[in-house]
Amino acid sequence: MKCKNYLKLKLIKGQFIMTQRNWIGQSSPRSSTGKSALVEPLPHHISTDAIHVVFSADPQIVARFLPPGLEPLEDGRGWGMVADMMKVSVAEPEQYWRDPQRSCYTEGLVGFYCRYKGKIYRYSAFVWVDRDWSMGMGQIFGWSKRLATIHRTRINETNPGLPARKTHGLKLAGTVERHGRLVMRVDLSIDKDSVQLERLPDFEATTLLYRYIASPGPKIAEVEQLLELGFTNVNTTNIWSGQGQVHFGESENEELSQLGAVKVIEAYTYKRGWTTDTQAVLLKDYTASNI
Template sequence: MLLGWTLPQTSTGRSSTVSPPPWHYSGEVIAVEFRADPARVAALAPPGFEPEADGSCTFVFCDWCSAADSDPRTLADPARGQYREAFVIATGEFRGVRASRIPFIWVDSELSLLRGHIQGFPKQLGQIHMTRPISIGRGGVRLEPGASLGAHVSSFGRRLATARVELHEKVEIPPLALFAPPVHTRLFPSLSRPEPAVEEFSIGQVSNAAWADVWRGAGDLSFGESEYSELDQLAPTEIIAGWRLNLAFSVDGAVEFPMTSETALEQDREAV
């Protein structure tokens, strides 16, 4: 008997790339809130999702530690459970309920990539770098008014996004886009027919959300061009604010439902 929640499967299941949820995340975030061309944001929206009329988006960089209840190796081995990612969030409503959509996201970890595809994140491999704050010495940046933190993401040698945040003040409430439930598309092609083997919506079931050391300030954000990405179509037309914070949450599972199903409306309303 072959075991394993994902491939590769073996007689023990120990080689499986991803273990089942719950998954737990704790990390450091650098983010820039901005507005993009509303028509271009809408062009990336799935059926039923209505982006905000002003094209509100947030670009987020994260340096994550992650763990899985069913696989202690994720927490024990930093090569497995720690990674960085960069993504853009478009906020709006899904079937009348506040939600978000992540049209582009890059990660630097095999585990995160596959775990994301299972959930419906459109993850691609990239190289992400972020300013790491310090608490002693002169070798870095401290979290204090006037401090400047940078972040950028590249893929295939092309710089895709570059951000800088200047800290102004410590605040209590983080950017709300981080807590608008993302509506994902789980898409798995079929090798034997034109239509996908799986094409459905997924909304994660999240718990234990927490945040700390939230800083707000000025932000700067620019997108580069690449023949492999259309992120530059969401180029900022206005910068709203820059952020730096610590963030944590757990993913306990998800609600999955057909994209065209009206009978699932109440179920996905409850999930959001």
């Protein structure tokens, strides 16, 4: 992630000449040291403690939230998630305890399963986070991240006022709010029919990303790309099924209320870890071909 810019001037025999200086950083703001960059050098090890509700919606409405060329599944399947997250950069492995504000964050997400050229993928249509550096990560890869206020139930199983998960009776909830308005709420109840699972059903689908950078001038091309990103070191544990609910609120700068009352298919709580690295593959350049 280095480039050479002619920024430093020296005066030699009455004339200014430019000398080269490294200009580094995984993201803006870049500098000669890279210290100010929002995003630390990749790869990043990520973990999540999630409340995850899978739902079915009108596929014609779901299609409005998918990039050109992607088709919703027949049942309009999607998911809403609220999670506690942690990021550990390989470049700063001690950061998680030295500076937890730069390692821990919360996230809300609404995504949809979709088809592209006959293959099923996951597409994260809307993402909300509570840290600016997580937004910077979104700009690199194409996650549509925005700042929000996010809360979720945090369980400490030693609390004598809480029902034990294994005895069935635990309830969890997560909320996303922007500009003082509720955007999404997910609920999960561990009841008598709940079971602990070995794996999370997800079609073994990989992630699609839509990366867009607007043109800043008439002679500078916009960037519009469809990317595929796989993760490594994926490990999912503590998977419990439950009874779920998801609700989308009204907001001036949000669109999910168009989905209306969705049908919940299944719901889970789980912990998952993985590694995110610069391994994205370009599937389509929208600016270079007809859609």
